[in-house]
């Protein structure tokens with residue numbers, strides 16, 4: 001479990017996070033949602049330790065991040081997997097090379113064991129006959145699977161995903177969500193996902209933290225979201241659903257007219 005207590009963050013005197021407190025549960029897909037510019041990425045970066053909040057505490061299973069020594073922080077980093085927005089694969093490395101990267105950098109395993117682990121992860125995310133392919137030779141959905149295989153290569157306790165569905169069509173987005181959810185449950189990972197995709201919210205939102213203009217406005221799940229009395233959350237849900245409908249309509253129009 002990760003606990004954020006009273007997190008506040010400023011940039012050049014401009015406050016972007018206001019006293020945010022939230023817990024992210026072990027073995028669950030925890031979502032951070034909110035409009036563009038609301039502070040989701042800054043909050044996630046504070047959780048990972050890529051940004052230092054001016055105020056507040058972050059606890060990793062009872063361990064206070066701020067009070068950790070350099071060695072303890074290094075050890076914690078090896079427990080964290082990150083799925084960056086846009087996959088961020090190395091273009092000049094094959095699928096296998098990408099998944100081997102964290103193993104070569106941080107794992108005490110022998111080369112043969114690293115290869116075995118990489119092959120296991122590639123297979124676990126549903127990729128076959130892809131080891132020797134380069135990122136430019138595979139689809140966006142497959143690239144995302146490679147990025148997930150790379151993120152779980154070191155068997156992380158914590159998995160952070162920034163907009164995992166960006167750039168994917170709705171059907172592929174659902175498959176990626178299902179994969180993240182399956183992995184989370186199977187390995188008991190504390191998974192935290194930044195998203196504004198309503199399909200994800202309703203599909204895998206076991207815990208949902210809604211950020212509005214830097215404030216934590218509401219915490220709930222996919223069952224309680226439609227009972228929320230937060231006006232800003234209701235506006236967000238309405239706008240997101242409208243966006244999904246427009247997107248679906250445009251895709252249907254595109255499919256119907258692409259051969260005309």
Ligand SMILES: Nc1ncnc2c1ncn2[C@@H]1O[C@H](COP(=O)(O)OP(=O)(O)OP(=O)(O)O)[C@@H](O)[C@H]1O
Pocket residue numbers: 011016034035036037038039040041042043
């Ligand atoms: N390094 C920085 N320096 C100054 N301001 C920043 C910095 N990073 C983020 N901000 C500001 O913090 C606010 C929150 O940004 P953030 O990227 O967290 O939003 P977001 O909710 O993740 O948006 P999106 O969904 O578009 O990614 C924005 O006003 C942004 O301009």
